[in-house]
Amino acid sequence: MSSPAEVDTDLLIVGAGPVGLYGAYYAGFRGLRTTVIDALPELGGQITAMYPEKLIHDIAGFPAVRGRDLVDGLVAQATPFSPTYLLGETATSLDYDGDQPVLETSTGRTIRCQAVIVTGGIGRFDPRPLPVGNEFAGRGLAYFVPQIADYADLDVLVVGGGDSAVDWATTLLPVSRSITLVHRRERFRAHEHSVIELRESAVRILTSSEVCAVHGNGRVEAVEVVHKPTEVVERIPAQAIVAALGFVADLGPLEQWGLGIKARRIEVATTMATNLPRVYAAGDIVAYPGKVRLIAVGFGEVALAVNNAAVAIDPSLDLFPGHSTQTL
Numbered sequence: 001m002s003s004p005a006e007v008d009t010d011l012l013i014v015g016a017g018p019v020g021l022y023g024a025y026y027a028g029f030r031g032l033r034t035t036v037i038d039a040l041p042e043l044g045g046q047i048t049a050m051y052p053e054k055l056i057h058d059i060a061g062f063p064a065v066r067g068r069d070l071v072d073g074l075v076a077q078a079t080p081f082s083p084t085y086l087l088g089e090t091a092t093s094l095d096y097d098g099d100q101p102v103l104e105t106s107t108g109r110t111i112r113c114q115a116v117i118v119t120g121g122i123g124r125f126d127p128r129p130l131p132v133g134n135e136f137a138g139r140g141l142a143y144f145v146p147q148i149a150d151y152a153d154l155d156v157l158v159v160g161g162g163d164s165a166v167d168w169a170t171t172l173l174p175v176s177r178s179i180t181l182v183h184r185r186e187r188f189r190a191h192e193h194s195v196i197e198l199r200e201s202a203v204r205i206l207t208s209s210e211v212c213a214v215h216g217n218g219r220v221e222a223v224e225v226v227h228k229p230t231e232v233v234e235r236i237p238a239q240a241i242v243a244a245l246g247f248v249a250d251l252g253p254l255e256q257w258g259l260g261i262k263a264r265r266i267e268v269a270t271t272m273a274t275n276l277p278r279v280y281a282a283g284d285i286v287a288y289p290g291k292v293r294l295i296a297v298g299f300g301e302v303a304l305a306v307n308n309a310a311v312a313i314d315p316s317l318d319l320f321p322g323h324s325t326q327t328l
Contacts, residue, residue: 007111009035011309012103014091014254015119017045019283019298023117026080030321033230033311035111037086039252044071049072051164053148054171058294061295092253094279101278115309118266118274118281119302120254128245130159132188133214133223140220141241157223160244166190168242168320169203180204180236182225193209206234214241244324251285262287272305278312280305315320 011027012222016038027034042171043046044067049057052068059065063071078180090106094116103111127143134141145151145168156176158169161183167190169181181198185205188195199205206225213224222242226233251264258276260267265287272280282301284293291297 005109006111007035007084007086008315009033009111009113010115010117011037011306012036012037012091012101012111012113013119013228014116015045015283015285016040016043016085016087017119017283018047018070018074018295019121019302020045020117021071022299023119023282023302023306024083025074025078025081026303027310028078028083030306030310030317032100032306032310034081035084035086035113037089037105037111039088039090039106041045041085041088043075046054047071047219050144051167052146054145054167056295058296062295066085070157085320090253094121094257094276096277099277102234115278115280116312117272117284117302117309118254118259118279118285119298120251120285126248126250128248130211130214130241130245131245132211133220133241136214136216139218140239141214141243143174143243145242148172148175148324151240153177154239156180156242157211157236158236158242158244160246161185161187162189162244162246163191163194163309165244166198168244170194170198170201172242173201174205176240178204180238182206182209184208184210184228186207211241219299223296270304271308272301273308278309 008306010032011034013036014021016036020036024034046070047067054067055064057064068252078080091103092106093104095102100112125219128206151172152175155178156172158181160163169179173179181203208229209225209227211223212226215222222235224233224235266274266281266285268274268281268286268288272282282305283298307319311319
């Protein structure tokens with residue numbers, strides 16, 4: 001059944017990543033009718049699009065949780081409150097009818113709500129391309145790893161020095177025939193503990209090195225890697241390349257809303273309020289002094305945003321409704 005051309009809701013959450021999904025649960029817990037909109041066709045945001053099989057280690061209470069399992073759990077947590085999901089759709093413009101936010105979407109839909117929470121992560125994201133070999137994209141060269149099993153018994157080359165590159169190298173090691181990690185610097189940007197695990201593993205590490213050529217007949221078969229200080233070139237067998245070189249973020253239509261944005265982040269107060277009336281933000285997309293970009297931090301931020309939005313919608317409500325474990 002198609003969604004109506006006009007939606008009336010208490011709270012609109014822009015972004016269906018983990019923070020947005022937790023916000024949908026918490027808003028339901030507070031008794032708010034909630035709609036969640038996301039430009040991606042599936043729930044889960046960056047996790048679903050980029051690393052559904054990757055283990056996440058910074059969620060409280062879970063020593064490790066697979067990305068898709070975290071998303072499934074968040075969806076199940078929100079389900080009793082029946083949020084409406086509008087997927088494959090972008091909130092393009094924001095206006096007001098009195099103090100009521102009114103949004104138009106990329107499909108021409110109108111959404112009327114009492115408050116908005118933006119949990120859009122880094123916005124739209126495009127991977128930074130590997131300087132060579134892009135003709136093999138989808139034929140051995142990948143920027144995301146949706147299925148670990150696709151790398152079973154392959155020689156895999158991982159390119160990059162950040163958390164994603166290091167995590168993918170250690171995650172794929174148990175199923176692949178061999179893993180080589182190539183990084184153009186000596187030092188890694190990844191978390192120190194992850195780098196220690198990497199160095200203690202069977203991953204072959206080539207630092208101060210870059211991929212200078214990719215070879216194959218239809219699919220990737222080998223790469224050439226140059227050690228920059230010596231200019232020595234080594235040919236390495238590889239049937240798969242994972243280029244984890246980071247992303248170029250684009251906030252898209254959000255930049256036209258009139259939000260206070262600095263360095264592609266939305267500036268918020270301690271209430272998670274933005275400079276616009278009844279518009280709040282939470283998660284990686286926000287900036288404030290001392291901000292730490294963890295999913296766990298985003299969960300707390302979106303709960304703050306929901307509570308403050310609830311009071312803005314109905315001033316008779318308490319800012320803190322009590323714990324979900326309290327008995328009536």
